[in-house]
Amino acid sequence: MKGFLNRLRGVERDIIQQPVDDAAGAPYYEAQKNEVEIFEAAYKKRLPVMLKGPTGCGKTRFLEYMAWRLKRPLVTVSCHEDLTSSDLVGRFLLEGEATVWQDGPLTRAVKAGAICYLDEIVEARTDSTVIIHPLTDHRRQLPLEKKGQEIEAHEDFMLVISYNPGYQTVLKDLKPSTKQRFIGINFDYPREEIERKIIQNEVPELDTTQVEKLVATGRRARTLKDHGLEEATSTRALVYAGNMMVAGIEPVEACKAALVNPVTDDPELAEALMEIIKAHFAV
Numbered sequence: 650m651k652g653f654l655n656r657l658r659g660v661e662r663d664i665i666q667q668p669v670d671d672a673a674g675a676p677y678y679e680a681q682k683n684e685v686e687i688f689e690a691a692y693k694k695r696l697p698v699m700l701k702g703p704t705g706c707g708k709t710r711f712l713e714y715m716a717w718r719l720k721r722p723l724v725t726v727s728c729h730e731d732l733t734s735s736d737l738v739g740r741f742l743l744e745g746e747a748t749v750w751q752d753g754p755l756t757r758a759v760k761a762g763a764i765c766y767l768d769e770i771v772e773a774r775t776d777s778t779v780i781i782h783p784l785t786d787h788r789r790q791l792p793l794e795k796k797g798q799e800i801e802a803h804e805d806f807m808l809v810i811s812y813n814p815g816y817q818t819v820l821k822d823l824k825p826s827t828k829q830r831f832i833g834i835n836f837d838y839p840r841e842e843i844e845r846k847i848i849q850n851e852v853p854e855l856d857t858t859q860v861e862k863l864v865a866t867g868r869r870a871r872t873l874k875d876h877g878l879e880e881a882t883s884t885r886a887l888v889y890a891g892n893m894m895v896a897g898i899e900p901v902e903a904c905k906a907a908l909v910n911p912v913t914d915d916p917e918l919a920e921a922l923m924e925i926i927k928a929h930f931a932v
Contacts, residue, residue, distance in 0.1 A: 677850050678707070678714035679843045684834050688715050691832045692807055697785045699828070700811040702836025705883025707847075708811045709768065711836070716764050721805060724758040725766045728773040734780040738793055750796060759784070759791045762803030770810040771823055778827055784808050785830035838884055841868065847884055852891035859894060862929045863887050863904075869925045870908060877918050882908055900930040 691698050692715075700708040709725075716723040726737065739753040758765035770778060783790045789802040810831065812823065839847060844864050848855065855863075870882040886907050893903035904926040909919050 675717050676710060676713040677847075678710055679839065679846050679850075681707075681836070681839050681843060684711065684836070685715070685718075687832065687834055689719070692719055695789070695804070695807060697808040697810070697831045699831035699833045700809065700836060701814050701833060702811075703813055703838065703883065704880055705885030706836045706838050707884060708836050709766075712764070712766055712809060712811075719764075721807070722758075722761060722763040723766060724754050724761075724763045725768060726754050728767055728769050728771075728777070730772055730774065732773040732777050734774075734776045735795075737777055737780060738791065739795075741795065755781075756791060756793070756800065759800055759802045759806050762805030764807045764809060767808070767810045769812055771812045778823065781808060781810075782827070782830065838867075838871065838881070844884055844887070848887055848891055851888045852895060854895040855891045859891070859900070862900075863891055866904060866908070866926055866929045869928075870922055873918065873921060877915065878913060878922075880912055882912070886911070901926055904930060 688698060688711075700712065702708050713723065726732075735753070737753045737755040739751050739756050741748050742751050743749075752760070755765055755767075757763070767773070767781070780792070783792060783799075784802060784806075785808060789806070791800040791802065792798075793800060838844070841864055844867070845860055848860050848863055849857075852860075864887065867882045867884070867887045870878075874881040890904045890907035893907055894900050898906070901923075905923065908926065909922045913919050913922070
């Protein structure tokens, strides 16, 4: 029972995020290309969608925005290596002397006509990915093997998965038979002018000069991705650095805390990143 509870901590299992009707409640999102139009077309035909891109480039924010735009509730599942198919579809539990069935987040989304988002799907166990196959073709059904049932998906249900291609390995990748069931949308870090807009919106207290310096720092830091750095500096990390700055931390130290310390323990890479930061922020 303890192991089951620990696994559920990685799943946002009980909260269906309801869409906000008013424009003021819209999640902020800056389109990079035609991803909004592609997603809307896929939703119109009830086709499953795969979001591919590096960490912190806006995949989750994009989906929150699309759920708001389409006025659909959103169920998010953060996948991890201990996630089983039972964690997704449900299981029998003991309540006193009775045995009762408890739906998992995927089953609840299928029944409610929500958008179900399986974030970082490659982290989940293989049995967890196989269970979604009947939902991603003409059948649109979810098998509940333990109950001997097949649930017909609500007409508004949509399945969305995401993963970071930069972490692909032989042992951690989606099978071609799974990939080909989805419409794919590629994401990358936004163009310079869009990234400036994003940071300015997320950290409105930051002045224009500091925003420009942050964006320039991020773009230079990303050149180290192919020179030892496992993950490039994300837009999210730049926003974090901006928030640290407006909270009163000196810019170089704010950037060190947000852009260097979390991504590398290698002294040489850390020093290279610090040189980039100092070139833009040192007085």
